[in-house]
Amino acid sequence: MIDHFGEAVAATYDRNSAERFEPELVASTVDVLAELAGAGRALELGIGTGRIALPLAARGVPVHGIELSTAMLARLRAKPGGAEIGVTVGDFASTRVAGEFALAYLVFNTIMNLTTQDAQVACFRAVADQLTPGGCFAVEVIVPELRKLPAGQTVLPFGLGPDRWARSDYNPATQAAPATTWTSRRARTGASRSISPCRRRIRYAEQAISVSSVHSQGRRQRAPRGPSC
The missing domain is CATH 2.20.25 (N-terminal domain of TfIIb)
Known part of the structure; x- marks a missing residue:
């Protein structure tokens, strides 16, 4: 996986993505994720500057992140509460974290940063290996136009x-x-x-259903509607 989020991008990321930091949008996203996590731990793939991880942790959900960009991670660490969130530096398509999680999640089209079919399949496999029985993998992506x-x-x-x-x-x-x-x-x-x-790669609905079915292994799954990434 190529790091697209070096210092030049990280320095202005929050400002250039200001619409994604709107309180109502963040709160609604955190509401869904907190419900899915329940009393368990949550794993964010591509934790970035902590837009979702920080408020989710503030709700009492233990959050751990995987992040390839050390520049983005530095922004997370500089924010209030950022130093308390555990982060493993690595490619979320293949990086494993100790322990199990009730929820793993990707937000803001992050799955599209995996630019090959093999990498996206590996990501689902890695998540399946780290979820508790009945756990959930939540993926937020655009519908390609x-x-x-x-x-x-x-x-x-x-x-x-x-x-x-x-x-x-x-x-x-x-x-x-x-x-x-x-x-x-x-x-x-x-x-x-x-x-x-x-660089990004879209995923069609049929592919998402096929991959999630192969790696569900008793975990919860819900088929996407329409074309998904």
Whole structure:
């Protein structure tokens, strides 16, 4: 797995993803995860800067994270409560953590950072090995907007704003969906511009159902609706 979240991305990640930090959105996500975890432990794959892990831990759920980017991890550690959350540095497709978990979860399309079928299957296998009987693997992903693509077009814009815009490049055959974000900010000292490319891979509903069925082993599962990543 390639680390797409180095220092240049981590330094502005929370600011550039401000809409994902809206209190109502965070609270609703944490509500669902806290219910799924119950009295057990939770494992976040790609814990990042702690957007969900910190409020979930504040609810009393013991949270452990896996994170490849040391730059993102440094931002988590700098936040109140961040030093108390255990984190294992590594690729969440293959990294195992000691003990078992009632809940493992991926939020904000993180599963798409695994850019091959083998890596995504390995992720499900690793999670299955770490869940308690009856445990749950929750995955939050976008529904790829493939139906919006006219014949011959592969590019769709998203996240358009006065100082930030982005595009996804879809290849339905290979399932590659790299995204590129351009950011331009002006301050008293002048203009600041950045380009953040990110490799991603979508997953179709049939594939998600097949993989989750193979690795469920008595764990709870719910089939996705429509195309999923």
